[in-house]
Amino acid sequence: MASASEETAVSIASSEGTMFAVETRPAAAAPGITGITVVILPGLVAPFATHRDALWVRGARRLAGRGHRVLRIDWHGVGDSTGVVTERTPAEPFAADGLAAARWAAATGDAVVLYGACFGARSAAATATRVDGIRAVVLLSPPPVDVETQGQLREQQRLRQMGLREWARWAAGRYPPSTLLHDRRSRRMLARQAAARLRHAFGRSAGPATVSPAFLADLTALVERRVPVLLVYGENDDMSDVVRDAMAGGLGAVVQRPDSTIDLRFLPGVVHSFADRAGQDDIMSVAESWLDARA
Amino acid sequence: MSSVALDRETIVRHADGSDEVLGFHGPPGGVCFVALHRPARPTGAGAVVCSPVHAEQNANYRKEVVLARALAAAGIAVARFHYRGTGNSDACDEMTVGTMIDDAAAVAELLRATAGIERPAVVGTRLGAIVAAAVAAPGAPLVLWQPVVAPARYLRAVLRTRAVGALAGGDEPSRSPAHELAARGEVDVVGFLIRQPFYESVMAADIEGALPPGPRPILLVQLQKSTEISAEHAGLADRWRAAGLDVTVMPVAKAPQWWFREDNWEPSEEREETRELVGLTTDWLSARLALG
Numbered sequence: 001m002a003s004a005s006e007e008t009a010v011s012i013a014s015s016e017g018t019m020f021a022v023e024t025r026p027a028a029a030a031p032g033i034t035g036i037t038v039v040i041l042p043g044l045v046a047p048f049a050t051h052r053d054a055l056w057v058r059g060a061r062r063l064a065g066r067g068h069r070v071l072r073i074d075w076h077g078v079g080d081s082t083g084v085v086t087e088r089t090p091a092e093p094f095a096a097d098g099l100a101a102a103r104w105a106a107a108t109g110d111a112v113v114l115y116g117a118c119f120g121a122r123s124a125a126a127t128a129t130r131v132d133g134i135r136a137v138v139l140l141s142p143p144p145v146d147v148e149t150q151g152q153l154r155e156q157q158r159l160r161q162m163g164l165r166e167w168a169r170w171a172a173g174r175y176p177p178s179t180l181l182h183d184r185r186s187r188r189m190l191a192r193q194a195a196a197r198l199r200h201a202f203g204r205s206a207g208p209a210t211v212s213p214a215f216l217a218d219l220t221a222l223v224e225r226r227v228p229v230l231l232v233y234g235e236n237d238d239m240s241d242v243v244r245d246a247m248a249g250g251l252g253a254v255v256q257r258p259d260s261t262i263d264l265r266f267l268p269g270v271v272h273s274f275a276d277r278a279g280q281d282d283i284m285s286v287a288e289s290w291l292d293a294r295a
Numbered sequence: 296m297s298s299v300a301l302d303r304e305t306i307v308r309h310a311d312g313s314d315e316v317l318g319f320h321g322p323p324g325g326v327c328f329v330a331l332h333r334p335a336r337p338t339g340a341g342a343v344v345c346s347p348v349h350a351e352q353n354a355n356y357r358k359e360v361v362l363a364r365a366l367a368a369a370g371i372a373v374a375r376f377h378y379r380g381t382g383n384s385d386a387c388d389e390m391t392v393g394t395m396i397d398d399a400a401a402v403a404e405l406l407r408a409t410a411g412i413e414r415p416a417v418v419g420t421r422l423g424a425i426v427a428a429a430v431a432a433p434g435a436p437l438v439l440w441q442p443v444v445a446p447a448r449y450l451r452a453v454l455r456t457r458a459v460g461a462l463a464g465g466d467e468p469s470r471s472p473a474h475e476l477a478a479r480g481e482v483d484v485v486g487f488l489i490r491q492p493f494y495e496s497v498m499a500a501d502i503e504g505a506l507p508p509g510p511r512p513i514l515l516v517q518l519q520k521s522t523e524i525s526a527e528h529a530g531l532a533d534r535w536r537a538a539g540l541d542v543t544v545m546p547v548a549k550a551p552q553w554w555f556r557e558d559n560w561e562p563s564e565e566r567e568e569t570r571e572l573v574g575l576t577t578d579w580l581s582a583r584l585a586l587g
Contacts, residue, residue: 003323003324003326003385003386004319004326004327004328004383004384004385005319005323005324005326005385007303007319007383008303008305008318009301009303009304009305009317009318009319009328010305011305011306011307011317018307020305020307020317022383045353045556045560046353046356047353047356047357047382049328049377049382049383050352050353050356050377050381050382051353052485052486052487053349053486053487053488054381054382054383055486057382057383058386077562077564078357079356079357079360080315080317080330080360082307082309084562084564084565085562086562088560273486274486275460275485275486276483276485276486277483277486277487277488278483280486
């Protein structure tokens with residue numbers, strides 16, 4: 001495992017701000033140098049440095065101990081980066097930030113692996129389809145739908161089941177004109193919900209529990225580009241039932257197609273949120289072993 | 296501005312002319328991550344920010360960044376850092392309140408060496424308030440955000456978080472965390488390891504005992520739902536006033552979710568309580584440091 005002495009602070013310009021990042025060089029004690037730079041794209045809830053007892057700092061140093069160079073980033077508006085996060089939804093992954101980080105990694109001359117967790121996994125998938133030469137992608141518990149929690153999913157389902165008139169009454173109460181006038185986020189949320197509601201009304205929505213079309217398109221593109229993907233959920237994740245249901249539909253069609261490059265695994269317990277230390281170690285070990293086979 | 300301040304550093308420049316040097320400091324095995332905020336027009340004043348730890352460090356992180364940028368814009372140099380055993384600093388299984396104080400003292404010395412600031416103000420949150428009190432130079436202004444005044448109660452609340460986390464996840468709480476700590480020497484609280492040496496050092500910590508004697512201005516900011524000052528904070532302020540200290544107590548009527556995610560997330564810098572907290576701290580420090 002590497003230490004802070006093998007790390008360098010890095011700034012990476014993105015269209016949304018200057019991202020703070022840390023580069024970990026392959027550890028001096030590593031068995032060999034793999035020529036791979038792993039870009040860790042964390043969730044959006046906390047800085048990479050402090051999330052769950054420095055989970056991603058430990059993760060980076062463990063990967064460096066296996067001979068990889070590692071870059072871990074703070075998204076714009078998070079941790080030590082500049083900028084402001086104006087919206088946090090899996091429907092709008094931070095591909096611009098991801099691309100900037102991937103380009104920094106590619107400039108080292110190494111092969112690039114994107115390693116994302118939660119919101120970062122959705123952003124990793126979106127990034128990997130926009131840049132050439134990605135060696136592999138690790139996706140830890142990406143939200144399969146365009147909301148983050150079961151509570152939000154239930155709310156989405158309830159809204160879709162409303163009649164248009166009932167929905168319009170709800171929207172007028174939830175987003176009064178004074179709010180819409182002053183709050184850009186509210187305007188965007190209302191526009192998105194209205195579009196979804198209209199798609200559903202005109203029969204163009206495949207149903208509330210289906211996987212996000214954008215996420216599905218990203219996974220399909222990665223299969224067609226022959227990029228190996230490790231897709232991991234916890235058996236007790238908030239969204240694991242949604243994933244299992246989706247395997248009977250569009251997600252299954254991509255994951256199980258004969259030429260699929262996606263390795264879907266369900267691990268015991270919870271992956272999303274990383275809220276227990278032994279589980280953190282298990283998840284990191286699974287990803288490391290999978291990457292070893294591709295180094 | 297050039298820099299030879301930190302090892303393996305990067306510099307981020309802001310539109311107001313200030314910049315941030317982010318990098319590492321300390322000997323191999325004892326390296327701390329440090330962020331130095333350098334004003335475009337330095338006033339000769341400075342501040343060291345002492346973070347809380349564990350999930351509270353997460354919850355407070357962006358507020359500290361926003362505060363440091365606001366202070367730098369006001370001409371005050373700021374040093375933020377991660378204690379050894381946390382964040383980007385070196386791992387340290389033996390982290391205690393004592394090692395946290397050592398790290399803060401080293402960063403205060405770094406601010407002196409790189410920016411010529413002899414008596415920086417110190418800002419500390421939760422457990423970081425005890426660290427801040429311990430490293431504040433004689434007469435230096437001290438800002439305490441929701442300080443830990445009763446360490447035993449603080450630790451009980453931290454350990455209870457595990458049971459709440461288990462219940463929230465649909466699990467039965469397992470054995471008593473205090474028993475597990477005693478038996479295994481560590482306990483996992485929603486993904487954060489609390490180790491025995493740390494636990495014991497917090498139990499022995501005392502914000503009043505940590506503060507060096509002598510007059511100084513102190514701002515105590517209470518972050519709770521109520522604007523009524525708690526008996527704990529009022530009592531601490533009264534005892535310090537009786538000892539001749541100039542204590543201001545101000546409430547910000549918002550209790551942060553220190554350990555769990557908030558349902559209605561919005562970015563720190565757009566929150567009313569962040570603006571209020573950063574604004575009143577910046578104004579208070581600017582006035583006190585100018586007087587000093």
